[in-house]
Amino acid sequence: MALGLDNLVGLLKAAGEPTRFRLLALLGAGDLTVTDLTEILGQSQPRISRHLKLLAEEDLIDRYQEGAWAYFRLKQDGKAAELVKQLLSVASPNDAVLLRDFERLSSVKRVRAERAQDYFSRNASAWDELRRLHVSDDAVESALSKLIGTTPVDSMLDLGTGTGRILQLLSGIYRRAIGIDASRDMLAVARSNLDKAGVAHASVRHGDILNLPLESQDFDLVVVHQVLHFLDHPEMAIAEAARMLRPNGRLVIIDLAPHKLEYLREDHAHVRLGFSHQTMEEWLKKAGLSPEKAVDLHSGNVSDQSLDVTIWVARDPRLLIAGGQVVDAPLLSAGRA
Numbered sequence: 001m002a003l004g005l006d007n008l009v010g011l012l013k014a015a016g017e018p019t020r021f022r023l024l025a026l027l028g029a030g031d032l033t034v035t036d037l038t039e040i041l042g043q044s045q046p047r048i049s050r051h052l053k054l055l056a057e058e059d060l061i062d063r064y065q066e067g068a069w070a071y072f073r074l075k076q077d078g079k080a081a082e083l084v085k086q087l088l089s090v091a092s093p094n095d096a097v098l099l100r101d102f103e104r105l106s107s108v109k110r111v112r113a114e115r116a117q118d119y120f121s122r123n124a125s126a127w128d129e130l131r132r133l134h135v136s137d138d139a140v141e142s143a144l145s146k147l148i149g150t151t152p153v154d155s156m157l158d159l160g161t162g163t164g165r166i167l168q169l170l171s172g173i174y175r176r177a178i179g180i181d182a183s184r185d186m187l188a189v190a191r192s193n194l195d196k197a198g199v200a201h202a203s204v205r206h207g208d209i210l211n212l213p214l215e216s217q218d219f220d221l222v223v224v225h226q227v228l229h230f231l232d233h234p235e236m237a238i239a240e241a242a243r244m245l246r247p248n249g250r251l252v253i254i255d256l257a258p259h260k261l262e263y264l265r266e267d268h269a270h271v272r273l274g275f276s277h278q279t280m281e282e283w284l285k286k287a288g289l290s291p292e293k294a295v296d297l298h299s300g301n302v303s304d305q306s307l308d309v310t311i312w313v314a315r316d317p318r319l320l321i322a323g324g325q326v327v328d329a330p331l332l333s334a335g336r337a
Contacts, residue, residue: 003079011080014058015087019043020051022101027061027074028088029105030195031203034070040104060084064205064213073203076176113192134307135297140254141169143295144223147313148173148252153220157244159209159237160227164190167202174221177202180212209237216243225254229272235283242287247318251289253280257296257308280312289314 003011015021019041026032026040037048052072055061059080062073075081091098144166154175158166161179163186171177179202181187190204207213209227222241228234241251258274265271281291293313299306 011058014054025088027072031071031073036108109195135299135309155219156221157219159224161190161204162186164193166223166225168197171199179204180207212240217246219244220246220249223252228255229270232271238283239287242289245316249316251314253312257310259307284314290317
């Protein structure tokens with residue numbers, strides 16, 4: 001839908017003020033807080049907040065809460081967002097003010113990276129211990145990339161995003177993506193990693209995998225990577241993930257195969273000791289999805305201390321037909337018959 005005159009003039013007024021244009025340029029490079037923006041622009045917090053409020057009223061930026069912190073991000077969808085991106089694209093990369101802003105942004109991101117690395121270092125030994133037991137990350141990522149393929153998707157959701165690795169791995173196939181994690185420390189790691197990788201079309205948010213802070217039916221691809229074995233009720237997480245899928249969307253689950261390493265319950269907070277194909281398929285069908293494929297990846301460790309991994313792929317069987325109507329695939333087939 002095209003913008004009306006009043007909306008267009010309001011948008012240009014909002015974006016045309018120098019400080020607000022600088023804010024839009026910075027938010028186009030990733031998610032930032034008011035504190036980050038205050039430090040970069042050297043202006044007072046009330047003033048920055050006032051400018052952000054005006055930009056939000058014109059639907060140019062998104063705001064989301066993460067505990068006591070509010071994060072802001074350039075809007076990704078809509079005519080207004082498209083126009084702002086065009087305005088930003090014609091701004092001179094050699095402009096002295098914008099160059100100084102981005103130098104300060106780099107400094108803010110360096111501090112963020114240092115904090116994230118500190119947390120990562122403090123927990124690295126535990127993660128390394130588990131890595132020695134299960135299939136290598138390279139093998140899992142290779143199999144995952146092959147299963148998902150290279151066909152572009154509009155939107156992706158990564159549940160239990162952790163370090164943000166899946167968002168980086170698949171950054172070439174999605175237009176926009178969101179990663180959700182329950183750990184604010186891990187979100188700091190993920191933001192730092194996305195910054196380093198230059199992945200600006202993905203963001204991460206704090207959230208509960210059983211009660212996602214997102215609109216339903218908004219994603220073409222949902223990935224749940226090594227999360228379900230930490231949950232008391234994995235089937236509820238699968239149902240919530242299925243709720244996020246658009247018609248014909250795919251859910252991809254990567255998790256542990258059944259094993260007998262009881263000590264993982266106590267030492268690493270594992271609630272479930274892996275999942276069988278039968279159990280997973282039952283949960284997927286109960287969530288209204290059609291299981292398509294299951295791929296087993298073996299660690300190569302012949303001892304009883306090994307952890308194998310399985311990747312399950314399921315699809316929302318509904319189809320979107322002309323006029324935006326959603327129908328169940330079986331009903332469409334019956335109509336054709």
